[in-house]
Amino acid sequence: NAGVTQTPKFRILKIGQSMTLQCAQDMNHNYMYWYRQDPGMGLKLIYYSVGAGITDKGEVPNGYNVSRSTTEDFPLRLELAAPSQTSVYFCASSYSGGAGGSTDTQYFGPGTRLTVL
Amino acid sequence: AQSVAQPEDQVNVAEGNPLTVKCTYSVSGNPYLFWYVQYPNRGLQFLLKYITGDNLVKGSYGFEAEFNKSQTSFHLKKPSALVSDSALYFCAVSPNTGFQKLVFGTGTRLLVSP
Numbered sequence: 383n384a385g386v387t388q389t390p391k392f393r394i395l396k397i398g399q400s401m402t403l404q405c406a407q408d409m410n411h412n413y414m415y416w417y418r419q420d421p422g423m424g425l426k427l428i429y430y431s432v433g434a435g436i437t438d439k440g441e442v443p444n445g446y447n448v449s450r451s452t453t454e455d456f457p458l459r460l461e462l463a464a465p466s467q468t469s470v471y472f473c474a475s476s477y478s479g480g481a482g483g484s485t486d487t488q489y490f491g492p493g494t495r496l497t498v499l
Numbered sequence: 500a501q502s503v504a505q506p507e508d509q510v511n512v513a514e515g516n517p518l519t520v521k522c523t524y525s526v527s528g529n530p531y532l533f534w535y536v537q538y539p540n541r542g543l544q545f546l547l548k549y550i551t552g553d554n555l556v557k558g559s560y561g562f563e564a565e566f567n568k569s570q571t572s573f574h575l576k577k578p579s580a581l582v583s584d585s586a587l588y589f590c591a592v593s594p595n596t597g598f599q600k601l602v603f604g605t606g607t608r609l610l611v612s613p
Contacts, residue, residue, distance in 0.1 A: 386542070422508075422605055422606075423605060424503075424589065424603040424604055424605040424606055425543075425589070425603040427600050427601075430600065440600060441600075472542055472543065474542075474543075487533075487545045487548065488543075488545070488601065489545070490535075490542030490543040490544070491542050492540075492541055492542045493540075493541075493542055
């Protein structure tokens with residue numbers, strides 16, 4: 383299993399440009415997540431999905447959009463890039479067989495380092 | 500709302516010595532607690548978690564953590580540090596009611612010197 387994969391590894395955007403960060407997992411996990419990691423700030427949840435066709439906002443969703451058309455893929459879209467979106471982005475997935483995902487180990491991708499100039 | 504505090508930005512320890520990385524939490528009800536490790540330019544890797552039961556949890560690479568409800572703490576420990584343990588360590592918490600999102604601490608950098 384490849385686990386959780388993310389592309390690209392690095393990207394530089396100009397203000398106002400748009401891009402999609404790709405995330406895929408091959409573990410048949412039903413839950414997927416997008417986080418951003420800023421220096422000294424830990425990880426902040428942007429969006430999450432509990433299954434194909436179902437997404438919800440996390441702590442810092444402004445400026446981002448997501449979709450989940452398949453179990454495997456969970457792309458993150460930046461429509462109008464801003465310098466405040468300079469960060470490292472991590473995708474994660476987990477499997478929940480119960481009512482919630484609180485106890486489930488999340489598996490992380492290697493990250494995408496995004497710089498907006 | 501739940502929160503996690505990792506009071507030390509950095510912990511320095513000599514190889515072979517015991518190490519402790521501190522974590523305290525605040526959550527309504529009983530917590531689910533996690534430790535993750537991040538090596539340079541890598542994603543987070545799961546180390547261990549406390550869900551219920553024995554307060555001492557053993558995890559990967561010889562790490563363990565002790566859940567202390569009265570002190571609301573979940574400190575990460577290892578009896579003998581290795582240089583290869585040098586990394587960034589994150590504590591995370593989630594309440595045990597329904598689907599609640601993990602909240603991460605700000606991380607503690609562990610430096611193990613030879």
